[in-house]
Amino acid sequence: MRKFEGVEIEDGYFGQEINMTNYNLARMNMFLHNVNYADFSIKRGDTLLNPQHTDEKPFDAIVSNPPYSIKWIGDGDPTLINDERFAPAGKLAPKSYADFCIYYALIKLFIK
DSSP states (O other): OEEETTEEEOSOEEEEESSHHHHHHHHHHHHHTTOOGGGEEEEESOTTTSOSOOSSOOOSOOOOOOOTTOOOOGGGSGGGGGSTTTGGGSSOOOTTOOHHHHHHHHHHHHOO
16 A cells, blocks of 8 residues: 555556557556556546546546647537536537646546
């Protein structure tokens, strides 16, 4: 059991990264900090279009370094407005600014 600021980390560490280099760095970082392979799940993929950690309970903390002004499909796929992560806004972020969608997706990981 590992602790962070005196709080025990019970369920492990979870992450998702679209960039292959960053994905591998995140996994290596777990090993460098003596986190057992069974205690983390770092997956590769697009967090906005294919989130990988949706079945877990809400997270207690999220550390994120979202890319700013990244491009995404946005309103090019009108079905995305039905996604529970983006629907509260009532409108999809423009194709050139996925920032707000990333924030909505992160908030949704806290509230289930």
